[in-house]
Amino acid sequence: MNLPFRATKNTSAKIALRNRKEPYLAWAFVLPALSLLLIFLVIPFLLAIYFSLTNQRLAPDPLPTSFLGFSNYTRMLTDDTLRRALFNNSIYGIVVVSVETGLALFLALLLNQKLRGMSFFRAIYFSPVVTPLAVISVVWAFLYNPGQGLINAFLQAISFGHLGPYTWLDNANLALPAIMLLSIWQGVGLYMIIYLAGLQNIPPALYESARVDGAGRWQQLRYITLPQLRNTTFFVMIATTVQAFKLYTQVEVMTQGGPGNATVTVIWYMVNQSIHHLHVGYASAIAVVFFLIVLIRIIPILRYVVATEKREV
Amino acid sequence: MSRFCGTVRDKMQWRNVFPLVILLCVLVSACSITPLAASSSKSGPITVQLFYHSGQEAERAALSTTLQTFNDSHPNIHVEAVQLPEGNYIDQVNVAALSHSLPCLLDFDGPTLYRYAWSGYLVPLDNYVPSQMRNDFLPSILQQGTYNQHLYSLGQYDSGLGFYANKQYLRAAGVRIPTIDSPWTLSEFNRILASLKQRAGLQYPLELNMNGGNEWFTYGFSPFVESFGGDLINRRTYQSAKGKLNGSDAVAAMTWFQNLFKQGYSDPWPVSDTDFTSGRAALDWGGHWLYAANQQALGNNLLVLPAPNLGKGMKTGMGSWSWGITSSCKTPDAAWQVLNFILSSSEITRMTNANGAVPARKSVIAQSQLYAPKGPLHVFALQLLRGIAEPRPITPAYPIITSAFSEAVIDIVDGFNVKKELDIAAQKIDQDIQDNEGYPTQ
Numbered sequence: 001m002n003l004p005f006r007a008t009k010n011t012s013a014k015i016a017l018r019n020r021k022e023p024y025l026a027w028a029f030v031l032p033a034l035s036l037l038l039i040f041l042v043i044p045f046l047l048a049i050y051f052s053l054t055n056q057r058l059a060p061d062p063l064p065t066s067f068l069g070f071s072n073y074t075r076m077l078t079d080d081t082l083r084r085a086l087f088n089n090s091i092y093g094i095v096v097v098s099v100e101t102g103l104a105l106f107l108a109l110l111l112n113q114k115l116r117g118m119s120f121f122r123a124i125y126f127s128p129v130v131t132p133l134a135v136i137s138v139v140w141a142f143l144y145n146p147g148q149g150l151i152n153a154f155l156q157a158i159s160f161g162h163l164g165p166y167t168w169l170d171n172a173n174l175a176l177p178a179i180m181l182l183s184i185w186q187g188v189g190l191y192m193i194i195y196l197a198g199l200q201n202i203p204p205a206l207y208e209s210a211r212v213d214g215a216g217r218w219q220q221l222r223y224i225t226l227p228q229l230r231n232t233t234f235f236v237m238i239a240t241t242v243q244a245f246k247l248y249t250q251v252e253v254m255t256q257g258g259p260g261n262a263t264v265t266v267i268w269y270m271v272n273q274s275i276h277h278l279h280v281g282y283a284s285a286i287a288v289v290f291f292l293i294v295l296i297r298i299i300p301i302l303r304y305v306v307a308t309e310k311r312e313v
Numbered sequence: 314m315s316r317f318c319g320t321v322r323d324k325m326q327w328r329n330v331f332p333l334v335i336l337l338c339v340l341v342s343a344c345s346i347t348p349l350a351a352s353s354s355k356s357g358p359i360t361v362q363l364f365y366h367s368g369q370e371a372e373r374a375a376l377s378t379t380l381q382t383f384n385d386s387h388p389n390i391h392v393e394a395v396q397l398p399e400g401n402y403i404d405q406v407n408v409a410a411l412s413h414s415l416p417c418l419l420d421f422d423g424p425t426l427y428r429y430a431w432s433g434y435l436v437p438l439d440n441y442v443p444s445q446m447r448n449d450f451l452p453s454i455l456q457q458g459t460y461n462q463h464l465y466s467l468g469q470y471d472s473g474l475g476f477y478a479n480k481q482y483l484r485a486a487g488v489r490i491p492t493i494d495s496p497w498t499l500s501e502f503n504r505i506l507a508s509l510k511q512r513a514g515l516q517y518p519l520e521l522n523m524n525g526g527n528e529w530f531t532y533g534f535s536p537f538v539e540s541f542g543g544d545l546i547n548r549r550t551y552q553s554a555k556g557k558l559n560g561s562d563a564v565a566a567m568t569w570f571q572n573l574f575k576q577g578y579s580d581p582w583p584v585s586d587t588d589f590t591s592g593r594a595a596l597d598w599g600g601h602w603l604y605a606a607n608q609q610a611l612g613n614n615l616l617v618l619p620a621p622n623l624g625k626g627m628k629t630g631m632g633s634w635s636w637g638i639t640s641s642c643k644t645p646d647a648a649w650q651v652l653n654f655i656l657s658s659s660e661i662t663r664m665t666n667a668n669g670a671v672p673a674r675k676s677v678i679a680q681s682q683l684y685a686p687k688g689p690l691h692v693f694a695l696q697l698l699r700g701i702a703e704p705r706p707i708t709p710a711y712p713i714i715t716s717a718f719s720e721a722v723i724d725i726v727d728g729f730n731v732k733k734e735l736d737i738a739a740q741k742i743d744q745d746i747q748d749n750e751g752y753p754t755q
Contacts, residue, residue: 055748058407059432063750146582170582170727256527258720259727260734275404276716277745 108195198232423632468635470670473693482595541566631702
């Protein structure tokens with residue numbers, strides 16, 4: 001009889017206890033992730049800011065590491081290679097983000113049909129994503145080979161010998177586009193899958209009522225599919241933009257920034273400066289500036305996403 | 314601070330942060346526990362840790378046998394070997410130095426020594442090496458191992474660089490076989506390439522091993538620059554590359570080098586370096602490490618020829634992996650015992666039989682099947698003994714020199730303006746020397 005009473009008393013006591021414990025509990029849950037972020041992200045970044053003001057070397061002895069003020073930053077202003085790297089990153093970003101996003105959407109629309117063997121095609125387009133980028137770069141370096149590469153052979157075959165052979169990775173005008181092509185090919189499968197998921201989330205009722213209202217396929221795409229995919233598109237654009245900023249593996253494996261700085265990228269240049277040229281201080285300064293550039297590029301997109309979400313709520 | 318810690322609410326937040334602070338302290342203290350390497354104070358065998366690059370399979374096997382033999386015959390010393398991948402060995406050693414976790418014994422690719430020595434990571438070996446032993450080493454090994462008048466490093470083997478040639482093609486093109494006393498001259502070599510291309514009908518008569526990697530570009534192609542009278546840096550002061558690396562001799566050398574590709578004598582972008590072994594090229598400019606493969610492919614048809622004289626004397630490369638004792642080593646005497654064993658004639662023989670490199674000691678060369686006077690690679694030993702081989706620049710700036718030069722080589726092969734590329738390389742080197750206050754020696 002008095003069981004419910006005891007139970008209520010007990011429960012309220014538990015709740016009180018939980019309320020008191022809650023902050024600790026919350027911290028306990030947050031702690032693992034937070035400490036990892038702190039150790040591997042925040043502290044190194046603060047260190048980078050500090051290093052960027054010094055002449056820190058990778059092998060520091062015997063000269064003392066001295067404080068330089070902003071001279072690493074002023075040196076960046078006159079660094080032609082860095083300027084070229086920023087330019088290459090921008091061009092790469094503009095082309096790859098737009099082409100990769102568009103192509104991923106196009107492929108997703110093609111593969112979002114109820115036909116036999118669709119999962120086979122999805123698997124094919126997705127397979128480059130699960131292959132390590134370094135492996136892909138090595139294989140494509142062979143494909144691009146001027147003398148014996150498959151791509152030149154293909155171009156010559158379809159043009160009856162009018163096109164090529166091109167020296168892809170050793171030609172200052174073709175090297176960056178060649179890397180773009182392979183990067184798009186490698187990345188498009190992932191974003192295609194994301195678009196497919198987005199497409200399948202659109203309620204079929206919308207299309208039904210559109211058809212009832214007499215909308216054609218193009219109008220359905222224009223007024224239902226694309227607006228419904230807006231958040232997916234934002235995600236894909238942010239992901240491809242970040243990926244474009246991080247361009248490194250392909251350059252390291254295929255061109256080493258050459259020919260004549262034609263494919264040098266900021267991250268590659270940073271690694272090259274710190275590891276091969278031992279200039280950790282200068283590389284840190286590049287990292288700090290690059291972080292700001294990425295921030296400036298990403299923040300408007302994020303703010304737009306947040307704003308539209310608020311409006312929808 | 315009082316502004317931030319003042320209110321009760323803020324204090325509560327500080328209390329909430331407390332577990333985080335404790336965790337951080339635990340992590341930091343866990344990281345600062347000293348590694349095992351320094352456990353020499355304990356009784357029992359002294360542990361000598363060593364780092365080495367994991368090169369070819371045969372090399373690895375030979376070294377582990379050597380160390381095993383040492384461990385078996387020296388119960389009071391225990392060698393603990395750590396293998397690191399060769400591709401980024403230098404990076405890993407640099408990082409180990411930065412975090413003060415270098416082992417007692419270290420092997421490194423020859424010219425990276427000067428950086429370590431300058432940084433004070435290595436102790437001189439002068440007092441350890443008896444003069445009799447010292448005199449038995451090749452002059453090139455001693456030259457490479459000496460920085461700032463101290464001997465810091467000795468290796469088990471040196472390297473050889475020259476031409477491998479296809480006898481049949483040379484005969485077809487009517488080419489004179491050069492000797493170390495009368496090498497090919499520049500004009501003769503140019504004529505030979507032209508006639509090999511025309512008369513022997515080879516698309517690319519000269520194989521330059523373009524997939525050899527960046528250090529190969531410096532090792533293999535800087536002798537061309539030096540034979541033209543140029544150099545990677547002014548070796549009198551080691552303070553500037555200007556006027557040397559971008560001087561008229563070096564520009565002439567690299568223009569000639571660029572023309573090797575422009576005139577179709579060599580393939581700038583081979584898929585793999587197999588033109589020579591597959592019989593598509595008549596000449597192969599390469600190191601001793603190619604001998605086994607070339608011998609297998611060509612058999613009796615293979616010739617090993619000396620470096621050319623491109624104007625200002627014959628020049629070829631030298632230097633290879635060698636050993637040093639670090640200054641952080643708590644037991645340098647034990648480390649020297651290990652190193653002394655590694656450098657003994659029997660162990661050098663074991664290693665050079667495995668990897669085919671030039672034995673570092675003259676007494677071993679005399680016994681070597683490959684390098685003794687009748688051996689097929691004797692010419693490589695002669696190049697080292699006669700001072701034809703030039704050490705790569707003996708300066709702590711070497712990492713930047715090799716990186717700047719190899720970057721220039723890549724662009725020059727791709728047809729960029731030679732003078733401009735060498736200007737850029739010289740500028741990079743001078744900037745680095747300036748950043749390091751001219752690399753002052755103590």
